[in-house]
Amino acid sequence: MYGIGLSLFDTNLVNRWDFVGLDNYGRLARDSGFLDSIVITFAFAFMVVAGNLVVGTGLALLLNRGLRFTTFFRAVLILPWLFPEVVVALIWKWMYNPVYGLFNHDLQAMGVIDEPVAWLDDPNLALVAVALAAIWKGYPLVMVLVLAGLQTVPKELYEAASLDRAGGFGKFRHVTLPGIRPVLLAVIVLETAWWFKHFTIVWLLTNGGPAGATNVVSIDIYERAFKNFQWGDAAASAVVVLIICLALSAIYQKVLHRDDS
Amino acid sequence: MTRNATRSGSGVAYGLLVLSSLVVLVPVAWMLSTALKSSDELFSQTVRWLPLNPSLDAFARVFTDYPFATYFMNSIVVVTASTVIAIAFATFAGYGVSRFEFRGRGSLMTFLLLTQMFPSIMLLIPYFKLFQTLGLIDTRTALVIAYVSFQLPLCTWMMVGYFRSVPTELDDAAAVDGSGRIRTFFQIILPLTMPGVAATAIYAFISGWNEYLFALVLTSSEDKKTVPVGIGQLIGQYRIEWNDLMAASLYALVPLTLIFIFLQKRIISGMTAGAVK
Numbered sequence A: 001m002y003g004i005g006l007s008l009f010d011t012n013l014v015n016r017w018d019f020v021g022l023d024n025y026g027r028l029a030r031d032s033g034f035l036d037s038i039v040i041t042f043a044f045a046f047m048v049v050a051g052n053l054v055v056g057t058g059l060a061l062l063l064n065r066g067l068r069f070t071t072f073f074r075a076v077l078i079l080p081w082l083f084p085e086v087v088v089a090l091i092w093k094w095m096y097n098p099v100y101g102l103f104n105h106d107l108q109a110m111g112v113i114d115e116p117v118a119w120l121d122d123p124n125l126a127l128v129a130v131a132l133a134a135i136w137k138g139y140p141l142v143m144v145l146v147l148a149g150l151q152t153v154p155k156e157l158y159e160a161a162s163l164d165r166a167g168g169f170g171k172f173r174h175v176t177l178p179g180i181r182p183v184l185l186a187v188i189v190l191e192t193a194w195w196f197k198h199f200t201i202v203w204l205l206t207n208g209g210p211a212g213a214t215n216v217v218s219i220d221i222y223e224r225a226f227k228n229f230q231w232g233d234a235a236a237s238a239v240v241v242l243i244i245c246l247a248l249s250a251i252y253q254k255v256l257h258r259d260d261s
Numbered sequence B: 001m002t003r004n005a006t007r008s009g010s011g012v013a014y015g016l017l018v019l020s021s022l023v024v025l026v027p028v029a030w031m032l033s034t035a036l037k038s039s040d041e042l043f044s045q046t047v048r049w050l051p052l053n054p055s056l057d058a059f060a061r062v063f064t065d066y067p068f069a070t071y072f073m074n075s076i077v078v079v080t081a082s083t084v085i086a087i088a089f090a091t092f093a094g095y096g097v098s099r100f101e102f103r104g105r106g107s108l109m110t111f112l113l114l115t116q117m118f119p120s121i122m123l124l125i126p127y128f129k130l131f132q133t134l135g136l137i138d139t140r141t142a143l144v145i146a147y148v149s150f151q152l153p154l155c156t157w158m159m160v161g162y163f164r165s166v167p168t169e170l171d172d173a174a175a176v177d178g179s180g181r182i183r184t185f186f187q188i189i190l191p192l193t194m195p196g197v198a199a200t201a202i203y204a205f206i207s208g209w210n211e212y213l214f215a216l217v218l219t220s221s222e223d224k225k226t227v228p229v230g231i232g233q234l235i236g237q238y239r240i241e242w243n244d245l246m247a248a249s250l251y252a253l254v255p256l257t258l259i260f261i262f263l264q265k266r267i268i269s270g271m272t273a274g275a276v277k
Helices: A002-006 A023-030 A032-063 A070-082 A085-096 A102-109 A126-151 A155-163 A168-196 A200-206 A217-226 A231-260 B003-035 B057-064 B068-099 B105-117 B120-134 B140-164 B169-176 B181-192 B194-209 B213-218 B227-235 B242-276
Strands: A009-011 A017-019
Touching: A032 A070, A032 A126, A032 A168, A032 A217, A032 B003, A070 A126, A070 B003, A070 B242, A085 A102, A085 A126, A085 A200, A085 B003, A085 B227, A085 B242, A126 A168, A126 A200, A126 B003, A155 A168, A168 A231, A200 A217, A200 B227, A217 A231, A217 B120, A231 B120, B003 B242, B057 B068, B057 B242, B068 B105, B068 B140, B068 B181, B068 B194, B068 B227, B068 B242, B105 B140, B120 B140, B120 B213, B140 B194, B140 B213, B169 B181, B181 B194, B194 B242, B213 B227, B227 B242
Parallel strands: none
Antiparallel strands: A009 A017
């Protein structure tokens, strides 16, 4: 609430409180930097959520086959979820290091690239590189949730599908997918909201650079508030993000309701 | 399906599982390898998995050359305090929601879930201003308050799930035997939900231990910073001492790994209890 109030003022938080109404929002709407950062954030959130879903669901399906050593694999695969985001950023920054990093070394050894690539300093690559690190951190949660969802799919359905001569893919499409649909939907929307407002990994890997290529909206707000002290603008941007997140959650509730009926 | 087809299917499955485990383990092994290297070896063009002269110097330097002892102390104090407070409130709130009918119960639950949608960056500015007014900027108290505020909703949500799994007949039976509400709660219901309390506490502890953004903004002096902020500010420096940083990160992973090894099953069931129902 205070944030919304603040977004209507031009203020330094201490003694200057000029009421400017919706001017902050108007300026934001014309601010190409802010609009760019919204677009970048959508791209980032989309890549991460899609990556998490594919990797997380895939691994959950593998873990659900009742193979031996499943407990071991599950323990290893869940590790990144446990890691602090700061540590994840650190590991990846070191691996992406153009001169001493593991990435360039291995890719050169395999002959994929001829010369070192500056992953985090190339405006075309930085966002993808950052998203990769975020997927590494983010997929275990999806995996665990989908795994739990898979336990609720009745075994009889698979037997019935076998009787109907359904192949592996047919079973997945007609039995598994409908069974875990509610979990998947919940995961998609929660994940989108989480990664839409994500700050730490991107900030520590690139500071929003190079040339604003990874300037996600959280970084934009952080810089407005704590670097430039444009509190009103920052609060207005935060309100815009909140509205986007709430819109996403409204869609979520609606979809879930349709599911119940 | 023939047996051969099933077997080759399992082969592919194993292959994929091993591959993804490698994707997880290689960076971790690389981190360990880096921490054991000397600064000279770190900046050599050849990538070596096994350090030439492995040494534990970096692990010692973390505490001698940097104020990480202070950072760790701060992290432990702040996160323990906030976890205890959040759990205390969450158990009462969870019990209340699961046992009593009151107006707005449904909307309370929705609201708790909705707080997950709030961008933390949006809460950051009001919190900053609030703590500034109260003179709490750059204190551990401010961090504890902030952490409780975002641990509490999720903890309450999880605890409601656990209390619902305890049949209300137990409450009724205790009431018939002349036990008051409070006594019933502490002597009968709470002991039964202890596994749930433990899972929730672990969840809260991990989320607090890993938190970065609030700690970054709300603290400024060296003796108030937490471990993530300490590591984070070293990443931003021009010349990064990778071996020291990796050693510090490995220390930061210790409490989490210990918790995880001993309580793996419980964490996973706790994570999923609220989400799937």
